Amino acid sequence: MDVFIKNGQIATKNLTPGISVYGEELILQDVEYRVWNPKRSKLAASLLNGLKSLDIKNDSDILYLGASTGTTVSHISDMVPDGRIFAVEFSAVTAKKLTRLSRQRPNIYPILGDATKPKEYLNITPKVDFIYCDVAQPTQSELFMKNMDLFAKPESLGILMIKARSIDVVQKPKKIFKQEEKKIKEKGFKIIEKVKLEPYEKDHIAFIIENSGF
Ligand SMILES: C[S@@+](CC[C@H](N)C(=O)[O-])C[C@H]1O[C@@H](n2cnc3c(N)ncnc32)[C@H](O)[C@@H]1O
Numbered sequence: 001m002d003v004f005i006k007n008g009q010i011a012t013k014n015l016t017p018g019i020s021v022y023g024e025e026l027i028l029q030d031v032e033y034r035v036w037n038p039k040r041s042k043l044a045a046s047l048l049n050g051l052k053s054l055d056i057k058n059d060s061d062i063l064y065l066g067a068s069t070g071t072t073v074s075h076i077s078d079m080v081p082d083g084r085i086f087a088v089e090f091s092a093v094t095a096k097k098l099t100r101l102s103r104q105r106p107n108i109y110p111i112l113g114d115a116t117k118p119k120e121y122l123n124i125t126p127k128v129d130f131i132y133c134d135v136a137q138p139t140q141s142e143l144f145m146k147n148m149d150l151f152a153k154p155e156s157l158g159i160l161m162i163k164a165r166s167i168d169v170v171q172k173p174k175k176i177f178k179q180e181e182k183k184i185k186e187k188g189f190k191i192i193e194k195v196k197l198e199p200y201e202k203d204h205i206a207f208i209i210e211n212s213g214f
Pocket residue numbers: 040041042065066067068069070071072073088089090091094113114115116134135136137
C-alpha cells in the first residue's frame with residue numbers, strides 16, 4: 001500500500017503520472033506522488049489522525065459505496081495497482097465524472113447503483129477484501145452491513161464513515177456514535193478501531209469493522 005505521510009502531509013504514488021484528478025499537487029521525486037487533501041477525503045483525514053488497521057494491499061479488491069466523483073477512489077486506485085475498485089454511486093450526474101476517471105484508471109469499475117439495494121449489483125461485483133462506505137445517509141450503518149453480508153470474505157474488513165448530522169441534526173454526535181456502534185455490534189460485527197476526523201471534518205467518526213460472526 002503506497003501511502004506516504006511526512007510533515008503532516010499525506011500522498012499516494014500516482015498511478016497515472018502527469019495527471020492530477022481534482023487539482024491536487026503532484027510532487028516529482030524518484031517517482032511521482034499525488035498530495036492527498038484530508039479536507040476532501042475522510043480516508044486521508046483518518047490516516048493523518050492515526051488510523052492503524054487499514055489493511056489494503058497492492059492487489060486488494062475493494063467495494064466502495066458512495067464514490068461521488070472519485071476523489072478518494074482515485075487515491076485508493078493508487079494504493080491498489082494490481083487490484084480493483086468497484087465504485088458504487090447513485091447520482092447519474094456525479095457518476096459521469098467517475099466514469100471519465102475510470103477511463104484513465106483501469107482498476108476503477110464504476111457502478112451506477114443504490115447501495116441500499118446491493119442485490120442489484122451482485123452479478124457484477126465479486127467478494128472483496130475491503131468495503132469502504134461513505135454515503136452520508138441516515139441508514140448508512142444498515143446499508144454497510146447489508147453489503148458486508150453479501151460481498152465480504154470471512155477475513156475482510158470495512159470502514160464506515162459516520163457523519164452525525166446526516167443521522168440526526170439535533171442529537172449530540174457522541175450519542176449518535178454510540179447508537180450506531182450498538183447497531184453494528186448487535187448484528188455480530190466487531191469494531192476494531194475508531195478514529196475521529198477533527199479538525200478536518202466536524203462531528204465525524206470512522207469505524208474499522210471486522211466481519212466476525214460469519
Ligand atoms: C460524502 S459523498 C462521498 C464522497 C466520497 N466518498 C469521497 O471521499 O470522494 C456521499 C456520496 O454518496 C452518494 N450516495 C448517497 N446515497 C447513496 C446510495 N444509497 N447509494 C450509492 N451512493 C449514494 C451521494 O450521491 C454522494 O456522491
